[in-house]
Amino acid sequence: MTQTMIAVIGGSGLYDIDGLEDARWQAVDTPWGAPSDDILTGTLEGVAMAFLPRHGRGHVHSPSTVPYRANIDALKRLGATDVISVSACGSFREEMAPGHFLIVDDFIDRTFAREKSFFGTGCVAHVSVAHPTCPRLGDACFTAAEAAGITIHKGGTYLAMEGPQFSSMAESKLYRSWGCDVIGMTNMPEAKLAREAELCYASVAMITDYDSWHPDHGAVDINEIIKVLTGNADKGREMVRRLPALLGADRAPCPHHCDRALEYAVMTAPEKRDPALLAKLDAVAGRVL
Numbered sequence: 450m451t452q453t454m455i456a457v458i459g460g461s462g463l464y465d466i467d468g469l470e471d472a473r474w475q476a477v478d479t480p481w482g483a484p485s486d487d488i489l490t491g492t493l494e495g496v497a498m499a500f501l502p503r504h505g506r507g508h509v510h511s512p513s514t515v516p517y518r519a520n521i522d523a524l525k526r527l528g529a530t531d532v533i534s535v536s537a538c539g540s541f542r543e544e545m546a547p548g549h550f551l552i553v554d555d556f557i558d559r560t561f562a563r564e565k566s567f568f569g570t571g572c573v574a575h576v577s578v579a580h581p582t583c584p585r586l587g588d589a590c591f592t593a594a595e596a597a598g599i600t601i602h603k604g605g606t607y608l609a610m611e612g613p614q615f616s617s618m619a620e621s622k623l624y625r626s627w628g629c630d631v632i633g634m635t636n637m638p639e640a641k642l643a644r645e646a647e648l649c650y651a652s653v654a655m656i657t658d659y660d661s662w663h664p665d666h667g668a669v670d671i672n673e674i675i676k677v678l679t680g681n682a683d684k685g686r687e688m689v690r691r692l693p694a695l696l697g698a699d700r701a702p703c704p705h706h707c708d709r710a711l712e713y714a715v716m717t718a719p720e721k722r723d724p725a726l727l728a729k730l731d732a733v734a735g736r737v738l
């Protein structure tokens with residue numbers, strides 16, 4: 450039985466969490482560079498916790514320049530077992546209104562200017578992301594959010610766009626016609642990298658706006674988003690506070706195999722592997738290399 454460490458990656462508007470015992474911000478070095486910021490660690494009801502502000506405190510990193518690989522590596526290196534992404538999102542559904550939350554369970558990745566894998570020349574691996582989120586972890590977030598009085602929806606597809614500009618109206622209508630439920634700029638490649646690092650990953654969308662498709666709401670407006678963000682961030686903290694009691698300090702193997710994703714994924718013959726890349730993969734893939 451391993452020990453649970455719940456890691457929260459806070460998106461726009463969520464730059465810290467409260468109530469941790471023995472709280473301290475720690476710098477973590479990684480072979481992939483520096484993470485977005487120091488990482489807040491501590492315990493909550495006897496469960497180890499880590500919090501990383503995705504854009505850094507003061508919102509320094511843009512969606513395209515968030516150091517996604519360093520962030521996931523740093524969390525893995527600290528001992529994280531479960532990663533919960535909490536993100537501001539636009540909605541493509543009338544019934545998913547600003548202020549509501551959604552447990553995302555699938556993605557369409559339209560990002561194009563980011564490093565998307567820990568693997569490459571000298572150590573090639575192919576993990577499955579057919580089911581990119583962990584249902585066990587998503588269910589815990591759903592239960593925690595409901596208990597916190599948040600209006601929360603279960604199951605939906607997140608369109609990951611490059612940004613930083615918001616979508617045109619034609620794009621917004623196109624993504625809606627594809628069956629997407631929400632849109633954001635950061636959950637890819639984060640979710641793919643978490644899978645490569647054998648971490649359970651859940652994504653909680655905190656809805657801030659209707660993007661630009663809605664005839665009654667017009668174009669997406671950052672001032673309106675910022676107004677909704679503060680309330681959403683407080684709700685996000687309320688949800689996080691309830692997670693340790695639901696997940697517990699002792700962790701059994703993930704029933705969905707997230708923690709064994711690399712079992713048969715590495716293709717490169719042992720004698721052809723690049724020692725320099727293997728050294729960088731110590732935290733992420735040390736279990737199988």
Ligand SMILES: CSC[C@H]1O[C@H](OP(=O)(O)O)[C@H](O)[C@@H]1O
Pocket residue numbers: 459460461462503504511512535536537538612633634635636674
């Ligand atoms: C503040 S609006 C656009 C910004 O908000 C979202 O950030 P995050 O996913 O980190 O919560 C969106 O992806 C954009 O980066």
Ligand SMILES: Nc1ncnc2[nH]cnc12
Pocket residue numbers: 537538539540615616632633634657658659660661669674
């Ligand atoms: N409409 C939107 N598009 C992309 N990212 C967002 N984050 C919050 N609202 C968004």
